[in-house]
Amino acid sequence: MQHRKYLIRLITIFSVFCLLVLPCCKSDKSREKKKGVDLEDFLSEDEIFDDIDKAKKIFYSLPSPLETAMLIKSAGAEYDEQLLNSLENTRNYTSNKSLALNLGIYTTDLSFASLFDQTQTSIKYMEAARTMAEGLDITDAIDDETIRRLNDNLNNRDVIMDIISETFLNSSSYLKENDRPAVATVVLVGGWIEGLYIATQLVGDDNIKGNKLVDRIAEQKLSFRIVQRMLADNLKDQSGKENKDIVELTAELEPLKEAFDRIKVETSEIKVEPDEESKVATLKSQTKITITPEVFKELRVTVSNLRSNFVQ
Amino acid sequence: MKRILQVLFIIIFIASVNPFVSAQCKGFAKKICKLELIPFIHDGNYHAAILTEGEEAELYKTFYSGQDYRIAVCGSDALGAIEFQVIDGYKNVLFDNREHNNVRLWDFKLESSQQLKINIKVPVSTGESEYPASGCVAIMFGFKEK
Numbered sequence: 001m002q003h004r005k006y007l008i009r010l011i012t013i014f015s016v017f018c019l020l021v022l023p024c025c026k027s028d029k030s031r032e033k034k035k036g037v038d039l040e041d042f043l044s045e046d047e048i049f050d051d052i053d054k055a056k057k058i059f060y061s062l063p064s065p066l067e068t069a070m071l072i073k074s075a076g077a078e079y080d081e082q083l084l085n086s087l088e089n090t091r092n093y094t095s096n097k098s099l100a101l102n103l104g105i106y107t108t109d110l111s112f113a114s115l116f117d118q119t120q121t122s123i124k125y126m127e128a129a130r131t132m133a134e135g136l137d138i139t140d141a142i143d144d145e146t147i148r149r150l151n152d153n154l155n156n157r158d159v160i161m162d163i164i165s166e167t168f169l170n171s172s173s174y175l176k177e178n179d180r181p182a183v184a185t186v187v188l189v190g191g192w193i194e195g196l197y198i199a200t201q202l203v204g205d206d207n208i209k210g211n212k213l214v215d216r217i218a219e220q221k222l223s224f225r226i227v228q229r230m231l232a233d234n235l236k237d238q239s240g241k242e243n244k245d246i247v248e249l250t251a252e253l254e255p256l257k258e259a260f261d262r263i264k265v266e267t268s269e270i271k272v273e274p275d276e277e278s279k280v281a282t283l284k285s286q287t288k289i290t291i292t293p294e295v296f297k298e299l300r301v302t303v304s305n306l307r308s309n310f311v312q
Numbered sequence: 313m314k315r316i317l318q319v320l321f322i323i324i325f326i327a328s329v330n331p332f333v334s335a336q337c338k339g340f341a342k343k344i345c346k347l348e349l350i351p352f353i354h355d356g357n358y359h360a361a362i363l364t365e366g367e368e369a370e371l372y373k374t375f376y377s378g379q380d381y382r383i384a385v386c387g388s389d390a391l392g393a394i395e396f397q398v399i400d401g402y403k404n405v406l407f408d409n410r411e412h413n414n415v416r417l418w419d420f421k422l423e424s425s426q427q428l429k430i431n432i433k434v435p436v437s438t439g440e441s442e443y444p445a446s447g448c449v450a451i452m453f454g455f456k457e458k
Binding site: 056057058059060061062063064065066067070071073074115157158161162164165166167168169172173174176177188216219222223225226229267268269270272279280281282283284285286287 | 336337338341342346353354355356357358359360361363367368369370371372373374375376377378379380400401402404406407418419420421422423424425426427451453455457458
């Protein structure tokens with residue numbers, strides 16, 4: 001009897017220890033990387049903290065759907081609803097990959113519509129994003145309360161943007177904290193490609209010289225390197241098994257790599273200019289972008305083909 | 313046997329309500345760190361993890377010309393002030409919060425688009441605790457509508 005009591009106590013202490021301590025120790029160790037896996041030539045090793053034995057956690061950040069839409073708008077783009085993914089397509093998406101890609105795509109469309117005060121369209125695209133999130137079993141990212149808040153704040157763009165930002169945060173944190181970082185990556189790639197699609201279509205056959213939107217598009221070459229690293233990072237799961245969706249997506253993006261390889265983006269060193277009054281520092285530098293009309297056309301066609309495959 | 317089942321029930325109950333088990337750093341990022349971004353708009357991305365003192369992390373992101381950005385780097389109370397540096401492709405340190413009273417924020421704008429790296433380090437405490445402290449660290453970005 002005494003022995004049994006002792007056993008129960010032991011199990012209890014051990015279990016509580018596991019519950020409280022192990023999650024803290026988890027620290028994403030499995031996803032941590034040693035120094036020296038930096039981005040190609042641009043971001044080579046540095047020894048800022050001079051602590052080479054420490055494992056590091058690496059994050060890659062792509063422009064979110066909201067930032068993507070903002071970048072398009074701030075480059076002087078016009079709103080064109082015809083470019084958004086049709087809402088009727090929602091029923092076509094059943095696989096994890098297509099649901100994830102289109103969660104990103106519909107969220108970028110939603111952000112784009114919201115920034116141009118297309119309130120009714122925004123609500124419809126929020127519903128579409130909700131359908132994608134539910135298909136991926138992401139609970140509580142977008143619920144009835146989200147739609148109600150959106151409806152109640154149709155004339156308040158700041159609140160609408162906060163709602164969009166929060167729903168995206170809910171989805172991505174849910175996926176990452178439930179050991180589905182690959183799905184979170186596919187969502188981001190879908191949203192980023194949609195931004196690229198909208199931007200390249202808006203330029204159309206216009207003269208590309210001096211076009212701010214074309215510069216924005218060419219600069220995406222920098223983010224494409226991050227896309228490649230994110231995909232490479234998620235190619236295998238924690239058990240070492242290849243992720244089929246990531247393998248497929250990597251292959252699908254190969255023509256985009258070829259198109260970006262033909263664009264040259266050169267940046268100079270940065271000089272920081274602090275402003276004591278506004279407390280906003282200005283990073284002074286120059287960027288030289290080299291892109292020909294032929295290369296731009298090739299990029300536009302490549303992005304369009306890719307996006308057609310994603311939304312079909 | 314009944315007692316063992318009772319214990320198992322308690323364990324399952326704790327697991328279902330324990331914030332460390334179910335939520336990890338989401339709540340910290342959303343309810344604490346995100347507030348640091350006001351009046352900037354959070355981009356919606358989630359970059360957070362549990363780090364232990366002495367541990368480091370790196371984040372790579374492209375920042376675009378003409379946009380106003382805010383970086384917020386926050387750590388939970390169990391950790392000391394998180395150190396962070398912003399570094400360009402030429403390995404120049406553009407900002408080091410240790411030179412600015414360990415502030416959690418940095419506001420900046422760019423004349424041209426650049427890929428930057430943010431280096432983060434959880435300082436080692438000078439306390440006498442036998443075990444290193446662990447806690448959530450979040451890196452969040454905000455921008456302003458143009």
